[in-house]
Amino acid sequence: MTSYKQPDTMPELRTTNPEPRAPSLPPWHDSRFMRACRRQPVDATPVWLMRQAGRYLKEYRALRASTPFLELCKNPELAAELTVMAAKRIGADAAILFADLLLIAEPMGFRIEYDKGPGPLVRPALRSGTSLTHLPEVESQDSLAYVFEAVRRARAALDASLPLIGFAGAPFTLASYLIEGGPSKTFRHTKTLMFSDAGEWHALMDYLVRNLVKYTRGQIEAGVQAVQIFDSWAGCLAPAHYREFVLPHMRQFFAGLPQGVPTIHFATGAGALLKDMQDAGGDVIGLDFRVSLGEAWNRLGPQAAVQGNLDPTVLFAGSPYIRKQVRSILSEAAGRRGHIFNLGHGVLPETPVEHVTALIEMVHEESQVLR
Amino acid sequence: MTSYKQPDTMPELRTTNPEPRAPSLPPWHDSRFMRACRRQPVDATPVWLMRQAGRYLKEYRALRASTPFLELCKNPELAAELTVMAAKRIGADAAILFADLLLIAEPMGFRIEYDKGPGPLVRPALRSGTSLTHLPEVESQDSLAYVFEAVRRARAALDASLPLIGFAGAPFTLASYLIEGGPSKTFRHTKTLMFSDAGEWHALMDYLVRNLVKYTRGQIEAGVQAVQIFDSWAGCLAPAHYREFVLPHMRQFFAGLPQGVPTIHFATGAGALLKDMQDAGGDVIGLDFRVSLGEAWNRLGPQAAVQGNLDPTVLFAGSPYIRKQVRSILSEAAGRRGHIFNLGHGVLPETPVEHVTALIEMVHEESQVLR
Numbered sequence: 122m123t124s125y126k127q128p129d130t131m132p133e134l135r136t137t138n139p140e141p142r143a144p145s146l147p148p149w150h151d152s153r154f155m156r157a158c159r160r161q162p163v164d165a166t167p168v169w170l171m172r173q174a175g176r177y178l179k180e181y182r183a184l185r186a187s188t189p190f191l192e193l194c195k196n197p198e199l200a201a202e203l204t205v206m207a208a209k210r211i212g213a214d215a216a217i218l219f220a221d222l223l224l225i226a227e228p229m230g231f232r233i234e235y236d237k238g239p240g241p242l243v244r245p246a247l248r249s250g251t252s253l254t255h256l257p258e259v260e261s262q263d264s265l266a267y268v269f270e271a272v273r274r275a276r277a278a279l280d281a282s283l284p285l286i287g288f289a290g291a292p293f294t295l296a297s298y299l300i301e302g303g304p305s306k307t308f309r310h311t312k313t314l315m316f317s318d319a320g321e322w323h324a325l326m327d328y329l330v331r332n333l334v335k336y337t338r339g340q341i342e343a344g345v346q347a348v349q350i351f352d353s354w355a356g357c358l359a360p361a362h363y364r365e366f367v368l369p370h371m372r373q374f375f376a377g378l379p380q381g382v383p384t385i386h387f388a389t390g391a392g393a394l395l396k397d398m399q400d401a402g403g404d405v406i407g408l409d410f411r412v413s414l415g416e417a418w419n420r421l422g423p424q425a426a427v428q429g430n431l432d433p434t435v436l437f438a439g440s441p442y443i444r445k446q447v448r449s450i451l452s453e454a455a456g457r458r459g460h461i462f463n464l465g466h467g468v469l470p471e472t473p474v475e476h477v478t479a480l481i482e483m484v485h486e487e488s489q490v491l492r
Numbered sequence: 493m494t495s496y497k498q499p500d501t502m503p504e505l506r507t508t509n510p511e512p513r514a515p516s517l518p519p520w521h522d523s524r525f526m527r528a529c530r531r532q533p534v535d536a537t538p539v540w541l542m543r544q545a546g547r548y549l550k551e552y553r554a555l556r557a558s559t560p561f562l563e564l565c566k567n568p569e570l571a572a573e574l575t576v577m578a579a580k581r582i583g584a585d586a587a588i589l590f591a592d593l594l595l596i597a598e599p600m601g602f603r604i605e606y607d608k609g610p611g612p613l614v615r616p617a618l619r620s621g622t623s624l625t626h627l628p629e630v631e632s633q634d635s636l637a638y639v640f641e642a643v644r645r646a647r648a649a650l651d652a653s654l655p656l657i658g659f660a661g662a663p664f665t666l667a668s669y670l671i672e673g674g675p676s677k678t679f680r681h682t683k684t685l686m687f688s689d690a691g692e693w694h695a696l697m698d699y700l701v702r703n704l705v706k707y708t709r710g711q712i713e714a715g716v717q718a719v720q721i722f723d724s725w726a727g728c729l730a731p732a733h734y735r736e737f738v739l740p741h742m743r744q745f746f747a748g749l750p751q752g753v754p755t756i757h758f759a760t761g762a763g764a765l766l767k768d769m770q771d772a773g774g775d776v777i778g779l780d781f782r783v784s785l786g787e788a789w790n791r792l793g794p795q796a797a798v799q800g801n802l803d804p805t806v807l808f809a810g811s812p813y814i815r816k817q818v819r820s821i822l823s824e825a826a827g828r829r830g831h832i833f834n835l836g837h838g839v840l841p842e843t844p845v846e847h848v849t850a851l852i853e854m855v856h857e858e859s860q861v862l863r
Contacts, residue, residue: 316809393763438687
C-alpha cells in the first residue's frame, strides 16, 4: 500500500534541485504536495487548507446565497468550479474537492439536512438493532456519480501541475453521525452501541468500510491524486476503545485503497491516538493544533509524513503574529522531509481572506529561508 | 504549597494497616480521599464523580422542577442539602460543593443565564479593549457569601469522615466564558485577544487570578478540605499557546492557595498539556478519558497523584462491561499511591443511578482485590 515510501530513516536537508520527472508522468506528479506525501525533497513546504473552499470566500458566499449546500455538492459544474477557484484564489499547492463527508449517507438510506442546526442533521438516526442489518449497499457509480463527475471536471479545469485531493469520512465518524443523528458532545448512543453490542458495532463498521472503500476508489478512478480520510470525531474515544472498536476497521479501510495514491489520515483532539492512527494506516498523519508538531513527529518517528498544524484562529491576528506562528511550526518541522503545511482545523467562516493568502505566501517564503 | 507531598519516588505497595491518625486531627483527615491526595496508602481506591449532584438523580430533578439553577446555587440550605444528599446517595468517598464555576462572574459585572442554550450564557460578552480595564474587584465575602454559607452548612451536615471538595474555574476557562459569552467551539474571540493584544490578555488573567484566589481561599476558610480547579477549556489551546498565555497565571493561582489543602488540577482534551499542567501546579492531576491513565501517569512521573478517568458513557452499558472497565483503569493505576477514581467528565444527565452506585461499589471491591 505504501510502496512509494522511501526507506530513509533520518531527516535530510532538502536539495534545491529535485531530479527531473520521468517524461511519462503527469505534471502534478512532481508537485510539492505529491513529493511531500512521498517524503521527497521539495523547493518549499507545500500548503493547502482544510475548508479552503468555504464561507470565508465571498465567491462562496455569493453562490450559497442562491444555492443550498447540498445542491452545490450535487452540481458537478459548481462543485468543480468552487474546487478550482478556491485553490487558485489563495495560491494553495493542492485543490481539495468541494463535497461533504455525509454525502454517502443518502444512498445508505438517510436524509441529510444542512443549515438547520449547529451542524448537519441525519434522519432518521440509526438507533435500533434491527435497522443496522438492513442498510443497503451503496452503488457509488450510480448514487454518487455526481461526486465523480465533479472530480473529472475539477481535474480537467485545474492547472496540470496542481494535485487534486479527494476525501471521505472515516467509518467511526460516519457511524457517529448516523447514530447520533448529527454532531454530538457526548457520543452517548454511538458508544452505548459499542459497549453494549460489540457484534452489531463491528458489523456496522464492516458495512461502512466496505462502502467507503468503493466510494474512495471511485474518486481515485475519477482523477484525484490523493485522499484525506477524516476521522473527525475519533478524538472522543479513550485510547483502549479506539484500539478495540475502530483501529481494525481503519486498517481494513486503508488496505482497501490502491497503492501509489497517498492517503492523509486526519483526526481532531486525537493527540493520544497518533501512534494508533499511524498503525492503522495513512501515508501522512494529519495533526490538529492541540499537539506540538515537533513532539508529535518525534513520537511518530522519522518514517512519518505529517500535515499541519496552525490554529485557524491565528488568522484573525495581525500579519506579524501570523508570520511568527508560521516560523514556529516550520522550525518544529525542522526541515524534515514529508511536511505538508495546513491548519489544524478548517478555515473559520469569518477569516479575512487576505490573511489566508498571506499565510500561503509566508509558508513558501519562510520554508525557503529555512532550507 | 505542596509541603505534604511525600518524597518517595517509586510506586509502593499499599499497606492494609495505615498508621492511626493523631488525636487532634478531624476524622476526614484520614479518609481515603485525603490520604490519596497526599499519596499515602489507602484501604481501597477512593472515588467521587464530577457532577455527582446532578440531573441523573431524581432528587435533583425534583428540586430543579421548581427552582431555577441559579436560585439553587444561591440558596445555601438547598445547595448544602444537594451536596450532602448526592454523596450519601451514591456512597462516594467525598462530597463536592453544589455550585457553578460562573458564579464569580456576577460580582465581576456580568449577567449569567442558565437553561437558555446548550450551555450557560454570560452577558454582556467581554469584547472591547476598554471594558477589560474596568472590571470591579470581587468582594467575595459579600457577593459570594452564599457559597461560603453553603460550604459551612454542608460541612456541618456531612459525616465527619467525609471530605468536602470546593472548586473554582481556572482563569483561562473563566476568561473564555466571559469573552465568548458562553461555551464556544472555536474560542475565536478569546484567542484573538491573546494573539493580538498580549498586554490586555495578561492584565485580564492577572485580574481573574487575583479574584479567583480570594474566592477559593474563602471556600477553604469556610470549611472545604480540598479544591478542584476546572480548566475545562484549556484543551483548545496549542501547547505553545498554553505555555505562553496560561501557564504562568495558573502557577500564580496555585501559589496563592494555602499550603496543606490538596488541589486537583483538571482539564479536558488536554492530553498534550499534562506536563505543563503539572508544572503549573496542583497536587493531583485530573485526567479526562481521552488519555490512557497508565501512559499519562508514566509521563507525569511517580511523584504525581492522578484522578480519573472512566468515560462516563460506559455507565450506559451493562454491569459486566462497567466492571471490566473499572478493572482496566485500576490495572493501569497499577497499585500506585495517589489514585483517585473518577469519571473523565461529568456524570451525564440520562445515566441510570443504579449504575452509578454500582460503579462506586465496584471501585471499592476491585481495588481491594488488586491490593
